[in-house]
Amino acid sequence: MNDPLHLNEQICFPVYVFAKEIINQYRPLLEALDLTYPQYLVMMVLWEQEAQTVNQLGKKLKLDSGTLTPLLKRMELKAFISRNRSTVDERIVNISLTEKGKVLKEKASCIPTQLMESMQVSTEDLIVLKNIITKILKK
Template structure:
């Protein structure tokens, strides 16, 4: 068997396993504020920008509209966001925070610190990991 075909030699497997582990660490923290991880990501963008089109959200989160639309509908039913079609172009859907969505930011404020504590790592270690991942992603996105 070739060395490249051994699981322990795979670069992507630990990344895959780590991504699953991070989501599992987030789950109880986000359950406490009644969000899923993808919903939390949407909220992070909206807390930063207040409103975005579905396409803008998709670009920032690297998700297509087929994935985002049902997610946003569920968030709208939870009264966290509003979805409004543009009056100038019906194909454009604007997503904005509701008062409930804005208020949730306060409840979510401790999630990053709680995650770091749960994972037993330092902020510096996570920042280093993020920098490496971003560097690789940016190189691959330029191709």
């Protein structure tokens, strides 16, 4: 009989290890761009839609402002983004890409392909995995 408390019986453990591993796979690719993985996520959102508020970024990335604010300050120091308070409501902080941040998109365009090659998994398998994870997260 299987013991439900054995580590090998857990569903969450391989997911946890996989999350750590995939971020480790990203690390050398992102270091070349002077980005951390969370900063890379912010950049992807801004590359999709250049102007965002801190709250909009937080909702899209599932990050609270306590995590996001120091991250954005570091990105501003690197000159990838600018942070400006709204003239209408000073509680709102608008985030936008700088020219350096816009140029970074071209340099980052090869990262998804490089990551897939390093993982040695088919595109089809990754799509199935993404669909399953997305289904679980929507609950």
